[in-house]
Amino acid sequence: MRYLPQTEEDIAEMLEVAGAADLEGLFSSIPDACRRRTDLNLPGPLTEWELNDAMSSMASAMGACHECKVYIGAGSYEHYIPASVSYLLGRSEFSTSYTPYQPEISQGTLQAVFEYQSFVASLLGMEVANASLYDGASALAEALLMAARVSRLKKVAVSSLIHPFHRRVVRTYLEPAGFEIVELPGGPDGRTDLGKLRSVEGFAAVAVQSPNFFGCIEDLAAVGNLTRDSHALFVASFTEPLAYGLYKSPGGFGADIVCGEGQSFGIPQSYGGPGLGMFASLKKHVRSMPGRLVGETTDMDGRRGFVLTLATREQHIRREKATSNICTNSGLCAVTSAMYMASLGGTGLRELARLNYDKSEYLKKQLRGAGFAIPFASPTFNEFVVRFPAGFESTYERLQEQRVVAGIPLAAYYPELSGHYLLCVTETKSKRDLDALAGMLKV
């Protein structure tokens, strides 16, 4: 096997040094009663060429191809990834290294993550960002746990227009620890109805997502007004960070924690993972933050360098009292997103964001013109809700035969929204694609 360099000769000599008669003899410390009696019943080994065949054939059974036109967003977004970014993240000095616990030989990762933290903080309008969490969903759950630590309260208000899967993850994280979760309903304009929250007294956090699951931009100023001068922390989440290239970021509205999914920035969709949990907050809360942090310092010769810092928050030091149990995070995805942001630059990011908005507005206009209803009036970024007439299911199915997926039906998540679909348009769709889609939907 090409990954196993030891020859029979090596093995014989090494066994002698190890004091074992044969390879089985190395396991003498395992009691007989604990030994496995059967061989591993696994297929293979396959040659590389057999593997390529098998994998390529399974990959071709997926709705992801050059001809496929997928108009789904809902927490995972199709954006062009430049060849330079794919190439750079493949540098094995980044991908095959461990967590940078030995800073002298990890400066590449450390500086790249420091730059990532800087970019994310700036993008979200916050003071500090961590080195990443698993994904947007766990980032939201961690944000609420952090709010509970800071406020010493165990009740949270969560908008029902936060991604349904993210809310499901929040429940998994919070319920066993005895938290109370109050869901805030959606209003007729497609934004969270804050009316239920006369006062935030007793709440650890108020969490909203913007753009929310319907693609609508939330009234973040209203949430900021509610939580200002209270114990409750304002948690703003997101699934499409590109929106902040166009719209104001949550930091400016008084958010205490901003967190979400960063997959949009150069990370392949990969059927949902790995993603990138972006997590940012304020300096005053930094000791309560989960996850790793990279900080700047100097070496013994006075040169600038970077290290993991404030590690006493973490599980390997504080064990059960740590701010989170996280160890392995999404480091390479974080670095990838920084490579992507650097490639776009400030100017490019604004232009790309605008292009997403304009294209999605174009499809919205075409669909409205074709007589379909756009039920929520609030501004959107690159996805929006459409109400199709009864019987649309058959059109939706038929389009799939042509490898066109016209968004996702919302009834599975919001039973009252039967006939409503969530559609997403990014820069990957041309005007011709959009015209074709509008034409196909009309029939």
Add this chain to the structure above:
Amino acid sequence: MKEISELLFPDDIRYTKDHEWARLEDGTVRIGISDYAQDQLGDVVFVEVPEVGATFNRGEECGTLESVKAVGSLYIPVSGEIVAVNNDLEESPALVNSAPYGGGWIAEVKPSDLSELDTLMSSKDYLEMLKGMTQ
């Protein structure tokens, strides 16, 4: 880390087995950590001091000290109410290392039972304990 003989243990204060010290000053007890404790912990980077007004029973955790790679608990040597804390530590946690019995003090306690102080170790007993530990 230093040898025990290189460390200082003033005679006018009392010590606990958890390496805190306590000094009676005008009816209140000033507390901190010993020279041995600061040396073991290494460069202190952050001190979480107790809240003024909080009360603790003897031996309860009332704060933490952090170095780069360790967290140490501060257990209160005598029962009582916290009446003052050393706010200088916020800016200069290194005082705990450079002057553990002086500028690196952590809090002042109004003791509820002054006789508890007598049950703490003298510098001689404390030094004996440390020597026993390292052997």
Add this chain to the structure above:
Amino acid sequence: MNEFGGTTGLILEEPLLTEKGKKGRMGMSLPRRDIERAPMDETLKGEGPRLPDLSEVEVVRHYTRLSTWNFGVDTGLYPLGSCTMKYNPKTNERQAALTGFAGAHPLLPEKLSQGALKIMYELERFLAEITGMDSVSLQPSAGAHGEFAGMLVFHAYHKSKGSNRTKIIVPDTAHGTNPASAALCGFSPVNVKSNERGVLSPEAIAAVMDEQTAGIMVTNPNTLGFFEENIKEIAEIVHARGGLVYADGANMNAVMGIVSMGDIGIDVLHLNLHKTFSTPHGGGGPGAGPVCVKRHLERFLPVPRVVEQGGRYRLSYDFPHSIGKLHAFYGNVGIMIRAYSYILSLGPELKRVSQLAVLNANYVKEKLKDTLHLPYDRPCMHECVFSDKLQAPLKVTTLDMVKRLIDYGFHPPTIYFPLVVHGAIMIEPTETESREEIDRFIRAFKEVVKEAGEDPERLHKAPHSTKVRRLDETAAARNPRLTCF
């Protein structure tokens, strides 16, 4: 040429990205604007982030230079104990990058997702076969996430029995993630010490196991590199009092095909695909931490689960007892594809992987035990733990020695862990290192120890040939500077 890899070379400086660039540059080809600008509410418009504008060549050169300051498995021997830094096969990367997988939206209709679902379904079966457990969920994103899933299963199980258990037994050799994951579920850890052989004794467990205790978390093989030889007896004690047994499978690389975790009393186990199953660690992540359970706990596994019917695969949420969802979608599918590709490439030879991993570790242990203090002198599994006791009189520490190893071209082992060995040096060579490379590492370590006697100062100031020297971590923590703005 120097026998060892370490040497000096041309190291190029590179500023922060924010110190480079010029407004108006662009490092990426933006798609053609083929539609008009749409009107928008200008009051909602923001400034956008303060990112530098850079050309593509500036970006490529920046990250290429940064990469050369890093040490990866592809650079050299990376003997981090309990991290299993084995070679990351390149063919795995090819498979994960196939457009059909990398470009797949997670909410694609089932009929357009069959390839990924099949891989997930089969990978679950493979991992069940390798561990001897009955059912697997691939959803957790990392080892600690898998532990959390396992603790949630414990919590749900006891709740289903109508009991509210608040404690969990955690040995002193455990990774910090164990108590931290347990605490998330409201369990308070009860620490138990390992015995003079470096393993848990049944008596120690019997002394603390009671009806308020949810169970035990055991790393097996443990972090001292020993198989927990009393595991069956321990499991019986825990089960007799209504508890469950959790195994941290971080060290599974030692026992594939050797031990069936399902047959030795383990109820729940997590694996690290980024350790045992060769997926790259990525400088911190992403990984994947599948959780495996015995049949009686299957109903608690996270949703959605992949189910098969007549050769078709679908995702099902129809498991009312499930602990819920842990990941925004279904877990780190890109990592799963790499692990699947690895398992297919090795097949039943995975047993040989474990045999050679254990051979390499025992070889290192025997060759270095006259040079370094070996606190537990007995056969080890895939890693061995030394200490700096012999060097202490010279005022040379573990840290000094491993920093000096860097100058010789090797990544340091895991240090100061497990906590039960003062000044621990934990070496896991893995099966993918050749004998020559391991011999070089051994000779380098002997050189370093020799230097400790001759010139301790050289070690105190090591490493000497890296981009930066030892860094001031105290200053970094006292005045944190976490962004460049």
